[in-house]
Amino acid sequence: MSFLKAFQYKRRNSLIHRLDPRSKFLLSLVLMTFSIVFIDIRVLIAILTLQLFLIGLARALKEWVYSLRGLIFFIIIIFITQLLFGGTLFMGIVLSIRLIVLSSSMSWFFLSSTPEDIGRAMSSARFPIELTFSFVMAIRFIPVIYNEFQSIYDAQRSRGLELEKGGFRTKVRNLMPILIPLLVGTIRRTYEIADAMEVRAFGASPKRTSYKLLKFKKGDYFLCLVSAILASAIIYLKIFLGLE
Amino acid sequence: MVEITVENLFFKYPDAEKYALKNINFTIKEGESIAILGENGAGKTTLAKNLNGLLKPTKGSVKIDGVDTRNLSVAKIARKIGFVCHNPDHQFFAETVEEEIKFGLKNFGFTENEIEKSLLDVLKTFGLEEYRHKSPFQLSGGEKKRLAIASIIVWRPELLILDEPTIGMDYAQRLNIQNVLKNLVSEGKSIIVITHDVDFAVSLCRRAIVLSGGEIVGDGCLRKLLSNPEVIEKASLRKPFLIELEEEIGFSVIDEDFDSISESLIRVFDKCHS
Amino acid sequence: MNAVDFRNVSFRYAGSEKEALANINLKIEEGESVLITGPSGCGKSTIAKIIMGLIPHSYTGEFSGEAYVFGMNILENPVSNIATKCGIVFQNPENQLFTFSVEDDVAFGPENLALPPEEIRKRVDESLKLVGIEHLRYSSPNNLSGGEQQKAAIASILSMYPSLIVFDEPTSMLDPSSSINLIQSIFRLKEELEKKGGRLTLIIIEHRIGLLLDHVSRIIVISDGRIVLDGEPLSVLYESFKKKIPINIPPILQIYFRIKDRCGLEKPPKNLKELFSYLREASSEKHG
């Protein structure tokens, strides 16, 4: 579960946190494109380095390491499929790095932007309100699930559920009294939150205002410039150099 | 029997800038009844979670019967130290009230017979018989609170920690829980009650640990601490009714029993004139 | 106008055999301040949920009768419409906060009312100040203590300037001085509004009657889904005392009710000092 932490907003006083979510999103998108378009290991490593730099600036390296733990499962799958379908070990490594780059480009963005700000950015870009809100709700749910997990986990341990000891199989079996209530609890929380939003007049007026106005600052223009340069790099590398 | 020793305990939440607990030292022996008091955000809940191992000290140590909580699993501790958290919703997961109560007993390996007997016992004690087959989530606020307490008390831990047990309880329920807890103490078990309800605390607990801003500002006889204006001011407390009454009439009142209090008042005032 | 008007309202939650509320007739006028109390499980929160329209819109069950809030029929109006005039603070504060900062939660309601940003900022500042959590403005609600969460939940309703607020046990997790401060601030707010010609209706569900006795003009006692007493606070409490309804009658009144006839006390004392001086007076009259 701690893997979710890598995608959950954390309030920090950092350069990155202060940036406008729109500029951050743009850069995120460009970085993601790299991981989708290229499988050249040099490119991927270069992008990963840039990402680590950004995550470091956002003071979130610890959370990023958490996210790696969650990815291990998928990386194992990558290696298994590579071996089964006659790929090479090298290819497995490349694909794994690619996955890490993909996940990092999202993690960097979500770690440093509140769902409220993302919602504000989407409305200012004139996305339909339904879409904006479904999206914001979806991100809001990451911490909801995480907290639900934490409290159920604590409550069950406090009632004698042994989770810290035992072999792998006992551990998995003992996880059931946590996973089932987690599912049920998350659904229940969904309704509770929907009620809590409605009693605060959500949906009463077709228009919503925002008390914080998003404003582009110097840093944001700089980020856009970086994004533009990187985007041209994609085109240059792909089309003119024909990199894989 | 269980003994807890807290030594130079400091605790900081991972995302926080400040320590939630600072330099906490005390010991708890068997058969004690302790109230943890203090203003909102004083660190009471945080301290309770450090005592049952849900949180581990950032610095210093918490030892249970001489063993550091860092070396014990929460489940192991739970057999001896039961913890009822303030939000009952956090611990419910079963389909019925009955299953909810049985969960702990099963984990601790009680036999079928014992389980059935204990179940019926607590259902009765907490007035939950009619809800036995209902979902815990479909109870009212006060009913949930009672179920939460019932589902821990059922395995009779040596020490029971209750976070705000009287929330949402009416007069009769509050009295009932007070009696249940008193009985536990008279059987030699220990209780720790975290509460803002000073009237409840005074008729139940002998000792108080008063927290303010993450530090202990008072540890000792509850009645003495709650008569001390300085402590009351510091931890946003209130003088309990019983103590006010004692100070006015000049003799001690043990229990919040209004019939006998009223009678003695009448006697006192009659005596003045006869 | 009536702020709340229930006509023969009954409700049974899906899956229960018993009705949670049976034949409730209840009128609360605009500007009133009412305390609702009663034993645990008697149906208080159910009334609150009906006032907001959450029952029957979000809860399944059998609803009958008619309920109006400021003339709006709750059956015909979505909850969000009712919410433009009424606010509710639920019993469990933790379940009603859902953003990543206290500030965002408090601004959420006013944003939905499409108010101008400066106005929202003003209200956020004001509400945080009123409940005394300005210092937690940027904290995440998940990282707050129980009492701090309760304060945040209250602020997030106050910022909407509702004409009617339903508080479901608003002080259950607050320390003694915060409880008193909160109740005083709310009633001061009401007074200030009335000075300016506005109206605020308050419905407070509480077990701790003593906290509100000096402030409310009416107490309603519910028992087993029915209104059993309704009227002027002191006489309602005396009736509950005589009928042994298990509500938290303040200690001073517990004593007063027991001895008032025997000692010939006429006025209820506000505190122990007063009780003792009344007793002294009464006994010297009797004997002297």
Ligand SMILES: Nc1ncnc2c1ncn2[C@@H]1O[C@H](COP(=O)(O)OP(=O)(O)OP(=O)(O)O)[C@@H](O)[C@H]1O
């Ligand atoms: N998960 C958390 N992360 C960061 N800070 C926290 C967290 N939980 C609590 N805190 C902070 O730690 C301090 C102590 O919290 P705690 O819950 O122990 O208070 P409390 O004494 O139980 O208060 P209350 O009476 O309101 O329940 C508070 O200032 C609170 O804001």
Ligand SMILES: Nc1ncnc2c1ncn2[C@@H]1O[C@H](COP(=O)(O)OP(=O)(O)OP(=O)(O)O)[C@@H](O)[C@H]1O
């Ligand atoms: N979601 C639900 N589904 C089924 N039954 C419910 C549900 N919520 C409450 N009830 C039942 O309806 C009755 C009234 O509940 P309600 O929550 O209104 O009580 P309350 O007066 O607020 O009590 P408390 O003081 O304990 O909060 C209770 O007996 C309860 O068990």
Ligand SMILES: [Mg+2]
């Ligand atoms: Mg607490």
Ligand SMILES: [Mg+2]
């Ligand atoms: Mg209720």
